[in-house]
Amino acid sequence: MRPPDERDLSTIERGIRDADVIRAFGRPKASAQELLDLNRRHWDDGTAATFAICDAADECVGHVFVNLSAAARGSVGYWLLPQVRGMGLATRAVRLVAVWALRDLGLARLALLTERSNQPSQRVAERSGFQREGILRSYAEIDERRVDYVSFSLLPSDVDPGVRQV
Numbered sequence: 001m002r003p004p005d006e007r008d009l010s011t012i013e014r015g016i017r018d019a020d021v022i023r024a025f026g027r028p029k030a031s032a033q034e035l036l037d038l039n040r041r042h043w044d045d046g047t048a049a050t051f052a053i054c055d056a057a058d059e060c061v062g063h064v065f066v067n068l069s070a071a072a073r074g075s076v077g078y079w080l081l082p083q084v085r086g087m088g089l090a091t092r093a094v095r096l097v098a099v100w101a102l103r104d105l106g107l108a109r110l111a112l113l114t115e116r117s118n119q120p121s122q123r124v125a126e127r128s129g130f131q132r133e134g135i136l137r138s139y140a141e142i143d144e145r146r147v148d149y150v151s152f153s154l155l156p157s158d159v160d161p162g163v164r165q166v
Helices: 006-017 019-025 032-045 089-103 119-127
Strands: 048-054 060-069 073-080 109-115 131-142 145-154
Touching (some): 006 032, 019 131, 089 109, 089 119
Antiparallel strands (some): 048 060
């Protein structure tokens, strides 16, 4: 993983046009360059951190991100190009970014939401150590359709059992 940059623009463009990514995040309202610029602004203002998920040749094949909110909470999201799905890259990236966010950013809780019908993403959450909490019915609207989400969470004690909760 590394910070995304201009060499990733074609991957970002393919990602935001992919049917599964659109189903999860909605139709793109910005270009690949605008999204890259937005990710950089979020990094600079401390509201989010996005990383390029790369293959062995350092080619970007997707993104993983943490959006930060109040009260030491954050949420994790990710997407991959179709040709690399099912290879464990999302699980590894989510696990790495989650440990970083909990330990280095000092977050007390990370959330991960997946659409109820998105079984592969639910498996990524579980393999990454997130605990299933329940269903958030009609929680969000994506492209004018109401979406139920399966809610997952990860706490510092889930990553390091020696950490006490306060």
